[in-house]
Amino acid sequence: MEIDLSVLPSLFVEALAYWWVIIPATVLGIVVGAIPGFSAANTIIILLPLTLSMSAEAGMIFMVAIYTASRLGAGIPAILVNIPGTAGAAATPLDGYPMSISGRGQQALAISFTASVFGGLLTTLMALILIPWLSQVAFHLHSVEMIVVMLFGISLIATISADDTMKGLIAGLFGLMIGYIGADVVYEAPRGTFGFLELYDKVPLIPALVGLFAISEAFVVIERRVVLSESDDGIKVAPGWSATLEGIRDTLVRWKHVVWTGMLGLVIGVIPGAGAAIASFVAYQQSRIFSKTPELYGTGHVEGLIAPESANNGVTSGTLIPLLIIGVPGGATAAIMAVVLEYHGVQFGPDLFESNPLVGYGPFVAMAITYVLLGLLILPLTRYFSNVLVVPTIYIAPIIIAFTLVGSFVPRAYVFDMGVAIVFGIIGYIARKTGYHVAAILIGVILGPLLENFFLRALRISQGDLMTLFSSNIGNVLWVLLIASLFAAPLKRRLAGR
Amino acid sequence: MSELPPDPPRNVLPDLIIPGLALAFAIYYLTTITEVPWIAQASAVLVSGLLLLSIFAFAIRTAYRLKAGTEIIRLSGLIPDQNLLLKRLVLLCLMIAYVWFLEDLGFTLSTFVFLILAILLLSSLANWKKALAIALAASVIGYVVFIFVFETRFPKGPIERTIEEMRDGN
Amino acid sequence: MKIEQKRINRREFIALSSAAGAAGLLSSIPGAAQAADFPSRKMQTYIPTRAGGGADRNFRAFSGVWSKHLGIDFEPGFFPGAAGRVGYETYMAKAADDCHDLIFGNMGPEVLNWVVKKPSFDLGAYQYIIQVDADPGSIFINTNSSMKTIDDVIAEGKKRTLTVATSRLAHPASLGMLVLAAKTGMKVNLIPLSGGKNTRNGVLTGETDLGVLPATTVMGRKNINILGLFDEKIVLPDRMPKAIAINTEYKLGLPPLAAGARAFGIKTSALDKHPDRYAKLIETAKMTFADPAYAEAVKKAKAPIEFIAEGYADQCKAYFDDITAVGKEYKDLLTG
CATH class of the missing domain: 3.40.190.10 (Periplasmic binding protein-like II)
Incomplete structure (x- = not known):
């Protein structure tokens, strides 16, 4: 298959024609990203009915713009009040909050935005150039190798997403079992369906994610009077432009730093399961190791703020690559995008870039455009963000519940699916309250049917020979890497603990 | 990201709910695949085996910690705030009622009723005027955006039909 | 544009059709004059496969033109699962029998599916009425x-x-x-x-x-x-x-069983109740096949126009019977 990049300019023009989607999504993404707990994933879920009613292209661009913008938004509370909006911004307050306390809050915001926009734009363009080559890889993957890739996805998510590996594994495996519900692809025999015809075609993903993320979050959030914690008097942002400009300058003179931490984020993002949280910590850590002034980190050091922000924006494009090429989402938000795109009949795989270039390349093009718009939009708005944090939960929780429940009805028009959302809401709530990661369950639910399909297929092709799992060279290399990665994390922790 | 209280023995009982659910489901699942050919059972058996193994490991760890005294199991103190739990249960019932009536009452009406009741519940009946205003605003915006403009497949009830007839009548 | 008067209409038409007599074989009802206020709402079409597949492609091409002649839009709903079983079961359970609710599927695999494992409903409770393609x-x-x-x-x-x-x-x-x-x-x-x-x-x-x-x-x-x-x-x-x-x-002794034989189906009870509406569906479908816009739509969907196969209840019935017979003969192989 020859690689044709000449479609890209026209794709940029086509994607630009969706400005009416990008601009509101950008604003919305920033605002919602700033509300702790309401990550990009949750925003997309809340707006699900809207996304589903758009075309696949418009829906994709809309989601990507929200995703990108909310990444930036999440930095706001991280810097101002020491509460990261999402896990991906978890490393941001390390140096952002100290800056804020010392009265350089707006400067810190400007640094974070500039690093995000710059890092994000760069890695997005890199992804665009690399993806045709990367997609060739998928043409060499058979069921046997795909089984290991799926296990990578599930294992990494389980080990990384929770602070407690054992709980992470239990959540992930529980998700996998739930994902196994439905009729199998070979014999069409219903399994684990509780007798419901509605579950023959697997657990419906949109209700599952509505329940796990939105409804459980609504249950949790009503514990607090406002979305933010009760005592949030620390929000102080000095008005005026000079701090903003200074922040931009601070970042741009450290452009090399932005570039390499962004690239790090991109690479980590491509690995299924290793999301923004790990990328920002790795980038922060690496940045400190290679710094000439490691002692300044944690005291409000500019580079300590650039590293996680550039990296977690690099993840944004990286995480979409495995999704579009082999259908394995790189992270929770990508998983949700997968669900919506599947609803629109988009079939992932290397030929997506030929059969539907706007959906294939579109996300990256849209992302690039979003970053440019973000740069223009967010910097002047820096001063007004703090107000977002004090929305009373008594209003927001019911609205989220109502809209997401109806959103889970839309794809199949089954009342049953709203019941599924409620059941998953309860499971998700219990999981959240007891330290199990809902994202691990969701990834399991998504990867379960894929894993099982490939497994069944491999066994059918080999006529029931289990040794087929170790019959391919690529597969065997992947097995070794998988086992290494499984043991690396606990080993590292043990060493670090000493 | 709620912080768990780090200090004296942590009650581990709630942490056992998810493994319990997972275990029950895995066992149920295995009972439904006894009839299918073995290659269609293989992956489920493998995954549920791994699940059982993780739960077993988790149980051992818990036992170890119970013995060490860092974790305990007790029924009391499970629910820190009874009032909040009650609210959550009523909210859950409201959700079920919402789903139940949605197809007959249509999106706009049932959303309005649900929102007003839920807001009153969460605000402990304070400020019904604001509840009314927000419920009204949200359901009207929902109607305009999702049904009127985007024509999504939201369930339609008396309100939606009346408006459509008025539209068609003109 | 779209009025949901399902209940009123149903009552009216029960009266109307009982006056016309419950006709069993419907293809000979002349004219569509009685069905003047049909269709009165969007045509709901149940598709038992995933959006974006072959059935979706053929459905869009045909319904896009058919809606012009019928004067109302089609709204597809996709109900994939268990080789089409979910879509059919849902259609039989939920669809109204007022001729507004149709099913659009690929007769071949779906009928073969019944040979392997019977559905919960009686096979005579629905029938295919308009075939749109024969894809070898x-x-x-x-x-x-x-x-x-x-x-x-x-x-x-x-x-x-x-x-x-x-x-x-x-x-x-x-x-x-x-x-x-x-x-x-x-x-x-x-x-x-x-x-x-x-x-x-x-x-x-x-x-x-x-x-x-x-x-x-x-x-x-x-x-x-x-x-x-x-x-x-x-x-x-x-x-x-x-x-x-x-x-x-290779002298297989097989009838030419199109692997893709997509067709619209409908509840038999709807046909019994509303022969006039059925006549209108057939009449407008014929107009659709004759409309050059249809061939255009097929081409645009990247399907060859050579595979367009205009067929009605009789042709569909013949296909249904053929595939059932062959399927029964090789049933053991199909389940392996």
């Missing part, structure tokens, strides 16, 4: 395969078991392959990959030796050669230069 089943192969002809395939299949990618086990294309294997003594292992795209990719990645699918799904694809069709003739010789007509060449 094909055997296709990766261009870099060492096998270049059907004879090569058979020779190789006598030496070892060939893996054959297919969309589903109970599918006319699978059936054709099994019959060919049975008649020639080669060994095949069917690998159901659910859906045309996955099946194609199974062959493209070299995971399976060859594949079987409706021809439209593989025609003109890069790195794919069509070696033969399960048919008595090659309709489009220039688009598949290497293809031979397997049914005649």
